[in-house]
Amino acid sequence: MKTRAISSDEKQIKRSLILSAARDLFLADDRQLPAVATIATQAGLAKGTVYLYFSTKEEIFLALLAEEFSGLLSSIHRCLSLLSSTKKPNKKLKQELAKELIATVTNYVQSHPEFLRLDAMSYSVLEQNLSDDFLYAFKFELTRALVDTGKQVDLIFALEAGRGVTLLMRTYALMRGLWQSLDYPDHLQQLLAHKMFEPIRPEFHTELRAALGEYWSGALT
Amino acid sequence: MKTRAISSDEKQIKRSLILSAARDLFLADDRQLPAVATIATQAGLAKGTVYLYFSTKEEIFLALLAEEFSGLLSSIHRCLSLLSSTKKPNKKLKQELAKELIATVTNYVQSHPEFLRLDAMSYSVLEQNLSDDFLYAFKFELTRALVDTGKQVDLIFALEAGRGVTLLMRTYALMRGLWQSLDYPDHLQQLLAHKMFEPIRPEFHTELRAALGEYWSGALT
């Protein structure tokens, strides 16, 4: 392939091609960022070309993660929009609302398996080797969207200003922590097949729903 | 250092020496496992000597993490032992008990800064390059201790069997997730100095206490 992406659209397409290849490879080979050469091959591009679109390997995956965050927050946004009403919610209604929100979050991560896997690498791997500019842009956009959705939460749950962001952060933290505690690489799975390990390997999505339920229940009191 | 660790005790001491050097270096140079050569130098040993005590670099750090887990669970155990009484706790008392437990946990991680940093690397970095035996031993001991402390929680909070382990797991997950969300490398800290980023950078320990408080409040209802 030696076609040139001249128009902005074509560039976007090629960028997506790279992201998509990176995602596929990452999903296939757990807990290891695939090599740039592999990504390039998978995307049908040359290695050098990848560097025309991303300046480090980590950028690729952080971009992927950014998309996921954006997708999750959009889902929440959409969900909350549907739930919005003019009445001030009473305690029971709030619990209903929380349930919806939790369902939305759970569904999202269930249908986006790469999200939490990538997320689990962001602390120790992804945030290395990134230009400040890129990292800043990432955090900026993330914060913006988070604050935005947080405000919506404030509104719908009739909370004091800023409380929504906090709830979202803690929700995210719990989810993130649970994932890392309950996702095992294949070979480890087999080692932990014995009954004695059952307490440390409940099914993730069930556990997530339950844990978030408890958290929101406490948080809304 | 050229003294030879002949007795089992002396070997334990030398092992600790290595672990201690590894911890110091890890704390100094964030989010990156130091090279074995560096650890050896820091411990005043030759590179090869380190490999007499640990068979891969990752083993060193997983051993460190194991110590931390053990320490944390001991702290909780000790705390709960002090709180144990013969009376069945009412709701208010349970909240008091939870508060104590949370305080214990928070204090522990505050005085063991390497714990959550290491923990944050275990998913993506530490569990690579480990022999199955070692990994299994680690998980085995951890599970044993966890189940043990879980039972104590069951008892003191008068919960149904197995509930305590679940609560501890979720507590750990929340803590783990919060740490990773709120700990920034130095250079990033500076980028996020602006007021707009305040929502995403509350002080960790305060936040931890608050979030755990909400979670336990919900979980005990």
Added chain:
Amino acid sequence: MKTRAISSDEKQIKRSLILSAARDLFLADDRQLPAVATIATQAGLAKGTVYLYFSTKEEIFLALLAEEFSGLLSSIHRCLSLLSSTKKPNKKLKQELAKELIATVTNYVQSHPEFLRLDAMSYSVLEQNLSDDFLYAFKFELTRALVDTGKQVDLIFALEAGRGVTLLMRTYALMRGLWQSLDYPDHLQQLLAHKMFEPIRPEFHTELRAALGEYWSGALT
């Protein structure tokens, strides 16, 4: 050297460059495969570049050996072609033919000092650390060429089918064994200067010619 080998030809040249450097170093530093770093430096390349052309160090030297085998068999082929005639050879003529063949072989190894040195490492060193694919390709090509030349021997010496290959194999074995028995590293040479060791250190090429002469004489009877 920073020129890039784009075309296939240029790549062949660079490959040869590496092989040539490897040969020179091997000849200079007997009985020890030089380090890849050294080969790279000698070839005026970076270490990584060498690995673009060969995937392990052993591959380099087996490739070198393959060239030698190929060269030797070609020489024999050429020699035999010149000798071919339509008449069925009588016993005396056969001896003449054998003499020519032996001369060809002896001349070849004399002018390719790296051949038998490398060959002497193939059993214990070279065939380690090679991909099955590479090793197979090597054996395949070697066998093909050997069988080919063997047939020519059958023809010219008027032998039964398959006999030629056997003769060539045994010729090679005798040569190989003699080399290893008569080639001494420098420092050993000096130790063996005394007259008593004369029986075990005749001049190699003379000895080779004589031994092969005897063998073929016996084999053709």
Added chain:
Amino acid sequence: MKTRAISSDEKQIKRSLILSAARDLFLADDRQLPAVATIATQAGLAKGTVYLYFSTKEEIFLALLAEEFSGLLSSIHRCLSLLSSTKKPNKKLKQELAKELIATVTNYVQSHPEFLRLDAMSYSVLEQNLSDDFLYAFKFELTRALVDTGKQVDLIFALEAGRGVTLLMRTYALMRGLWQSLDYPDHLQQLLAHKMFEPIRPEFHTELRAALGEYWSGALT
């Protein structure tokens, strides 16, 4: 084991223990000298103890090889002694004698599988890293025994002085070369299962007998 080998006998026994362990391990793990630590364990000794008896690892294996050479030459000696007669042998008888000698040699290597395997490592591996003294002693003894047996050959075959040594050397060379050409590591065996490779993998002992037969036939003419 902390018993001390005080008497010379006890030392000899311990030495043999080491040699025996080394041989066993070498036979088990082809084409690779076992680690000193492994040899020590196998011999039921400590690593350091091995170095009381041999000053380098290579010495162990060269000592083993020396035993084999000695054994082979003894076998030949014994065989020739039995064949000795007062009559001057005619051509036919010589061939008979040669046949016997070849049978002796073949039997010996067949019942001492470690011999040719070790031998094949002597050029490239064993003769590295040896003290001059040791190497000299080895060559000295070997030469002495060889010349000795050579003289016996001279006598029995009624050859000119020195011819016997030459014949023995060439016999050894042919055997050595054949072994290295026909012994394949296990995984390679499988790769070469195809019919096309048959010419390069006749059964060793049959081939050895045939090749030596041809050689001696030619040499005695």
Added chain:
DNA sequence: GATGAATGAGGTTTCATTCAT
């Protein structure tokens, strides 16, 4: 814009040997 050849830093691990006990 696209390519892919070239670079070279970087860190792990092994193991023969020594020597304090």
Added chain:
DNA sequence: GATGAATGAAACCTCATTCAT
């Protein structure tokens, strides 16, 4: 004499990134 803890040299290979074409 025996032990085995300590040493440290040695070399491989990977792979992110650059830049000549």
